[in-house]
Amino acid sequence: MTAPRTVLAVIPARGGSKGVPGKNLAPVGGVPLVARAVRACLAARRVTHVAVSTDDPEIAAVASGAGAEVVARPTALAGDTATSEAALLHALDAHEARHGRPADVVLLVQCTSPFVTPGDVDGVAAEVLDHGADTALTVAPSHGFLWHETHPTGPPPPPHPAALGRATAAGTPTPTATPTPVPAPTSHAEGVNHDKAHRPRRQDRRPEYLETGAAYAMEAAGFRTHGHRFFGRTALVPTDPARVLEIDDPHDLARARALAPLLDPVDTPTRADVDAVVLDFDGTQTDDRVLVDSDGRELVAVHRGDGLGVAALRRAGLHLLILSTERNPVVAARARKLHVPVLHGIDRKDAALKHWCEEYGVDPQRVLYAGNDVNDLPCLALVGWPVAVADAHAAVRAAARAVTTARGGAGAVREIAAWLLGPALDTTAHPPPPGTPSRLPQGKRP
Numbered sequence: 001m002t003a004p005r006t007v008l009a010v011i012p013a014r015g016g017s018k019g020v021p022g023k024n025l026a027p028v029g030g031v032p033l034v035a036r037a038v039r040a041c042l043a044a045r046r047v048t049h050v051a052v053s054t055d056d057p058e059i060a061a062v063a064s065g066a067g068a069e070v071v072a073r074p075t076a077l078a079g080d081t082a083t084s085e086a087a088l089l090h091a092l093d094a095h096e097a098r099h100g101r102p103a104d105v106v107l108l109v110q111c112t113s114p115f116v117t118p119g120d121v122d123g124v125a126a127e128v129l130d131h132g133a134d135t136a137l138t139v140a141p142s143h144g145f146l147w148h149e150t151h152p153t154g155p156p157p158p159p160h161p162a163a164l165g166r167a168t169a170a171g172t173p174t175p176t177a178t179p180t181p182v183p184a185p186t187s188h189a190e191g192v193n194h195d196k197a198h199r200p201r202r203q204d205r206r207p208e209y210l211e212t213g214a215a216y217a218m219e220a221a222g223f224r225t226h227g228h229r230f231f232g233r234t235a236l237v238p239t240d241p242a243r244v245l246e247i248d249d250p251h252d253l254a255r256a257r258a259l260a261p262l263l264d265p266v267d268t269p270t271r272a273d274v275d276a277v278v279l280d281f282d283g284t285q286t287d288d289r290v291l292v293d294s295d296g297r298e299l300v301a302v303h304r305g306d307g308l309g310v311a312a313l314r315r316a317g318l319h320l321l322i323l324s325t326e327r328n329p330v331v332a333a334r335a336r337k338l339h340v341p342v343l344h345g346i347d348r349k350d351a352a353l354k355h356w357c358e359e360y361g362v363d364p365q366r367v368l369y370a371g372n373d374v375n376d377l378p379c380l381a382l383v384g385w386p387v388a389v390a391d392a393h394a395a396v397r398a399a400a401r402a403v404t405t406a407r408g409g410a411g412a413v414r415e416i417a418a419w420l421l422g423p424a425l426d427t428t429a430h431p432p433p434p435g436t437p438s439r440l441p442q443g444k445r446p
Contacts, residue, residue: 007125008049008103008220009041010071010091011111013063014078015056019249024059025394026253028114029260030403032394033247034059037111038066044121046129047107051095053087058394065377066398069098084108085228092220105129106220108229113214114256115243115263123237124217134232136217139209140241143202146192209236212244268402268419269385275366276319277420278353278379279413281331281344283372284389285322287409300330303409309417310338312425319362323349325375350378370416372396372408387416 013034017023024034031039034052041050052063053071055078060070071094077086088108096102105128109121120138127136190196193208215237216229223229243263247253282288285306291299314320320340324331327345335342346352357364365384369376372392380386380399388400389408397403402419406412417425 004048005104005129006049006099006101007047007105007107007129008051008092008095009044009047009107009109009121010088011037011041011050011052011063011068011109012073012084012087013037013052013054013056013059013111014073014082014087015054015059016078016080018080020247020253023247023253024054024056024111025062026247027394027397028253028256029264030388030390030405031397031400032062033111033114034063035066035394035398036114037109037116038063038068038398040116040118041107041109041121042067043118044125045118046122046125049095049099049103051091053091062395062398065395069095071095084110085223089224089227092224103220106218106223108216108218110213110215110246112247113212113245114247115245115259116214117239117243120215120237120239123239124215124235127235127237128217128219131235132233133217133235134219134222135230136235136237137229138212138215138239139236140212140239140244142208142210142241143205145194145199147189148192150188150190209238210241210244212239213246214239214244269368271316271420273366274318274368274385274420276321276357276362276368277313277416278321278323278356278367278369278383280369280371280373280376280379281322281324281334282326283392283408284370285334285409285413287407288372288391298328298330301409302334303411303414305411306409306413307338309414309425310340312421313417314339316421318420319360321356323353323356323379325349348378349375350382353379353382368416368420370404370412 011034013024020026025032028036038050038052041047049069050067051069051071052059053073054060054063055073055075064070071091073087073090077090088106092103092106105125107121107125109116124136124138127133218229222231245252245256245259247256279285285302286300289300293299310320322331322335322340322342322344323346324342324344325346331344332342343352343356353369354364357367364382367383368385368387369379369383370387370389371380372389374393374395376396377399380396385402386400388396388403389406389412390404391407404412404415406415
């Protein structure tokens with residue numbers, strides 16, 4: 001039996017960036033750029049392995065949290081002059097050493113293209129796997145008229161005689177008058193992809209395509225032989241021009257953040273997806289700050305809208321729990337105020353969550369867990385709906401399936417409740433799915 005062909009998607013993401021410092025970790029739509037690329041590759045059906053090549057420990061942590069393998073890139077391949085091809089060859093070697101067999105097809109997916117889709121990734125892979133192409137790339141249809149400017153060549157014009165002046169006894173010329181400016185030769189513009197004397201209609205022009213820079217595919221053995229991404233027969237995979245954006249400077253990043261609400265698919269849960277909501281406390285229900293008075297007592301601020309959201313979730317029959325590592329009495333006090341069970345002072349939150357699900361017969365895949373920091377990562381990995389608040393640690397946003405627009409302590413829980421019950425939190429308008437008990441038993445108080 002023939003083994004399935006291996007498709008390795010490599011995402012180069014070095015730490016150094018001059019135009020946008022920390023670019024590969026910059027959030028767009030609440031998710032770091034490197035994690036967005038990882039998610040697109042993991043969702044692509046034809047990809048068998050996803051690897052992030054990086055020299056940066058924080059990028060490595062975010063990539064791993066998003067589900068990618070990490071290839072530690074050596075310093076020699078991480079400088080400003082290092083090429084993507086060199087990173088790909090190194091990643092191919094690392095993949096073969098790790099898995100014991102070479103990849104058949106290698107993909108280059110750029111995390112600086114924030115709106116690359118699983119369909120784009122599958123498209124370039126399929127051209128090599130199924131249609132006999134040696135290489136493939138994503139492109140966008142273009143109907144623009146391109147121009148370039150030419151400059152006259154030859155020696156510069158001689159200086160104006162007035163600029164030469166008269167020679168002094170020492171032989172040094174001194175100006176005798178203000179020089180008269182000599183007109184500079186003017187440049188000349190020429191059409192690149194058209195004859196400027198002939199302007200055909202758009203529908204009469206031959207189709208042209210712009211390289212998007214988002215995704216490339218190469219037959220791996222051929223790539224090793226040639227050392228560059230275009231060889232043999234190259235196939236084009238058209239993509240939506242509205243999604244084409246490469247982040248090279250802060251203005252590009254601002255545009256991407258403005259476009260994300262319009263272009264990103266909505267992936268937030270509804271009442272039919274969730275049976276239980278488990279909430280971290282500090283940084284999720286608070287803004288992660290602590291006020292300490294002169295007697296050492298700690299105070300935190302919470303959001304009244306979150307209390308409204310919790311009350312609506314409780315009325316809707318959802319199983320609720322507050323889970324916290326903090327031993328501060330304020331956690332228990334807030335839980336009592338909300339009439340929600342609490343487990344706090346917990347070192348292994350994931351073990352406690354797993355035991356709680358088993359005790360009350362809750363499927364972890366139907367649990368929504370909301371958190372903000374790295375100690376929430378094991379719980380996020382355990383549940384079907386991992387959620388990060390807007391200002392969560394980058395690794396947490398990368399591991400989340402959904403990210404709130406509200407920050408922790410600023411209405412994030414209220415926003416989650418609106419996902420499940422509707423913006424008005426009308427529990428009668430969103431009945432639980434058939435077969436769900438009208439009210440699940442609540443967890444025990446400590």
